[in-house]
Amino acid sequence: MAEIRKSEGFIDWLDQRLAVKAFMRVMMTEYWIPKNINFLWAMGVVLVILFGVLLVTGLLLLMYYKPDINLAFDSVNYTIMQEVEYGWLWRHMHGVAASATFLIIYIHLFTGIYYGSYKKGREMIWITGMVLFIAFSAEAFSGYMLPWGQMSYWAAQVITNLFSGIPVIGDDVVIWIRGDYVVADATLTRFFMLHVVLLPLVIIVVIAVHFYSLRFPHVNNQDSVEFDFDAESKKFLDGDKKESKVVPFWPVFLSKDFFVVGFFMTIFFALVCYHFDFAMDPINFEPANSMKTPAHIYPEWYFLWNYEVLRGFFFDIGGMAAMDIGLIAFVIANIVFMILPFLDRNPMNTAPAHKRPIFKYWFWLLVCDMIVLTVYGKLPPTGMNAWVGFVAAVIFLGLFIALPFITKHEAKGDEQ
Amino acid sequence: MATCQKRRDFIGMALTGVTAVGGVCALGAMKKSWDPLPSVQSAGFVTVDISTIQEGEARSFQWRGKPIFVLRKSADTPKNAKRDVVIGEKIFTLVIGLCTHLGCIPSYDAKKKSFICACHGGVFDASGINTFGPPPRPLDIPPFKISGETLVLGEEGEEYKKLIAKKA
Ligand code: FES
Numbered sequence: 001m002a003e004i005r006k007s008e009g010f011i012d013w014l015d016q017r018l019a020v021k022a023f024m025r026v027m028m029t030e031y032w033i034p035k036n037i038n039f040l041w042a043m044g045v046v047l048v049i050l051f052g053v054l055l056v057t058g059l060l061l062l063m064y065y066k067p068d069i070n071l072a073f074d075s076v077n078y079t080i081m082q083e084v085e086y087g088w089l090w091r092h093m094h095g096v097a098a099s100a101t102f103l104i105i106y107i108h109l110f111t112g113i114y115y116g117s118y119k120k121g122r123e124m125i126w127i128t129g130m131v132l133f134i135a136f137s138a139e140a141f142s143g144y145m146l147p148w149g150q151m152s153y154w155a156a157q158v159i160t161n162l163f164s165g166i167p168v169i170g171d172d173v174v175i176w177i178r179g180d181y182v183v184a185d186a187t188l189t190r191f192f193m194l195h196v197v198l199l200p201l202v203i204i205v206v207i208a209v210h211f212y213s214l215r216f217p218h219v220n221n222q223d224s225v226e227f228d229f230d231a232e233s234k235k236f237l238d239g240d241k242k243e244s245k246v247v248p249f250w251p252v253f254l255s256k257d258f259f260v261v262g263f264f265m266t267i268f269f270a271l272v273c274y275h276f277d278f279a280m281d282p283i284n285f286e287p288a289n290s291m292k293t294p295a296h297i298y299p300e301w302y303f304l305w306n307y308e309v310l311r312g313f314f315f316d317i318g319g320m321a322a323m324d325i326g327l328i329a330f331v332i333a334n335i336v337f338m339i340l341p342f343l344d345r346n347p348m349n350t351a352p353a354h355k356r357p358i359f360k361y362w363f364w365l366l367v368c369d370m371i372v373l374t375v376y377g378k379l380p381p382t383g384m385n386a387w388v389g390f391v392a393a394v395i396f397l398g399l400f401i402a403l404p405f406i407t408k409h410e411a412k413g414d415e416q
Numbered sequence: 417m418a419t420c421q422k423r424r425d426f427i428g429m430a431l432t433g434v435t436a437v438g439g440v441c442a443l444g445a446m447k448k449s450w451d452p453l454p455s456v457q458s459a460g461f462v463t464v465d466i467s468t469i470q471e472g473e474a475r476s477f478q479w480r481g482k483p484i485f486v487l488r489k490s491a492d493t494p495k496n497a498k499r500d501v502v503i504g505e506k507i508f509t510l511v512i513g514l515c516t517h518l519g520c521i522p523s524y525d526a527k528k529k530s531f532i533c534a535c536h537g538g539v540f541d542a543s544g545i546n547t548f549g550p551p552p553r554p555l556d557i558p559p560f561k562i563s564g565e566t567l568v569l570g571e572e573g574e575e576y577k578k579l580i581a582k583k584a
Contacts, residue, residue: 161519
């Protein structure tokens with residue numbers, strides 16, 4: 001054990017026991033970030049802030065929420081909204097932050113795809129990021145159910161029913177997940193557990209791993225130039241700050257991030273105060289009724305593209321039931337992003353999309369297709385709409401099937 | 417030294433074994449905790465009176481938390497010997513009112529003589545057979561027993577067994 005001497009102050013006292021100075025150096029002041037990155041790289045920090053907002057507001061809501069099918073609806077819509085002072089604020093912040101989190105996650109994700117930040121040593125960052133996406137999806141879904149409104153109830157009914165697609169044991173699995181033959185009290189209480197304890201814990205752990213995995217390959221940059229972090233950071237430390245291509249995370253990089261966060265939070269609070277309803281479905285202000293389905297069911301906006309892939313296949317193809325095709329497509333849509341680093345077969349090219357000859361079309365086609373899926377996911381699945389959904393779903397799957405070939409072809413072009 | 421190493425290996429293996437057995441048992445217990453409670457499983461039998469249902473009218477009842485549709489077919493509604501429940505002169509369709517696709521509740525459209533599921537556009541005919549959209553199979557028939565003009569839901573009566581047998 002190191003020798004403990006009389007401390008010269010509080011920091012020194014802590015430093016001798018917890019090595020706080022070394023910790024700060026590694027985590028903050030000597031964690032190097034490239035200079036040539038734009039505001040899109042600030043989305044990670046925005047997400048951290050949003051997660052903090054969700055956590056704090058969630059704790060406040062938890063004090064009055066009652067996980068019981070007879071009490072849940074009123075505990076939210078009456079107690080929290082009317083009685084608890086500022087209860088409305090926490091609820092709207094929680095709801096809007098949940099929606100905003102997905103908006104930022106999508107921006108974060110597409111930034112990564114655009115700049116090729118998922119490959120060349122950065123695979124683990126990408127994979128842990130996608131695990132986070134799935135964990136957040138589960139968290140959002142389990143939370144959506146808690147107010148026990150009509151839409152919550154039927155969303156839970158439909159989503160849990162998806163598991164009946166598992167061969168042989170499907171129907172039993174559904175009953176097992178619900179703890180009842182239909183979505184009922186047992187379902188509510190277990191989803192409550194998932195939403196407030198288990199999933200947040202998982203998310204926190206995966207966030208830590210996500211950050212950790214970022215340390216080794218370092219942050220990608222706008223032009224994806226490769227440079228020697230050791231040499232560049234040495235320049236910076238030697239006082240040659242202009243020449244150096246990197247800046248320390250704290251205080252230089254974060255100061256810029258804080259600006260983006262500040263800008264974002266302004267919009268966020270405008271939404272919370274004036275347009276909170278964008279994150280709330282009117283049907284969810286009707287108490288759940290297990291004997292009546294709303295005329296038209298759809299999930300929150302951030303799951304629409306996924307939902308449209310699920311229901312896009314509405315007729316049987318070659319002896320395969322429409323439902324099974326839809327389910328398989330749905331499962332593929334959920335995992336296909338995870339394996340993106342391995343589908344992109346151009347090993348050299350980490351350039352941003354606009355510098356890649358074919359990939360850029362692929363990227364924008366994907367974005368457009370997902371927007372189409374999202375829009376049509378909200379429309380009733382009848383007549384023309386069903387066909388648009390079908391075509392968009394096929395294109396979505398086709399894009400990922402085509403990716404290895406496209407990128408392989410691109411790689412050949414690069415060699416010449 | 418060698419004996420010492422062996423002893424350590426043994427302790428290591430014993431510890432692994434005990435942990436593995438304990439872990440498997442714990443997982444089993446956890447799985448069981450998620451199973452429906454006995455009070456849910458025995459959600460019992462429900463008796464419903466269907467004598468007052470008019471021709472062409474569909475009524476819904478609740479059994480085990482699920483909606484049960486009873487439709488009394490009118491003269492011009494297509495019959496289906498494999499699925500009809502006949503009580504005297506009256507012919508009924510008796511099904512669990514949950515779409516076999518993802519479990520929404522379809523509603524009966526008397527004009528089109530079909531059950532329409534709004535969720536993903538599934539359509540079932542008056543006998544509960546899927547005719548359009550994603551539902552993979554006809555609406556399920558709940559176990560029932562006929563006594564006079566009332567149905568006992570949850571009990572497997574003669575009529576029910578016959579219907580199920582016909583399907584096979
Ligand atoms: S749940 Fe009825 S069509 Fe999907």
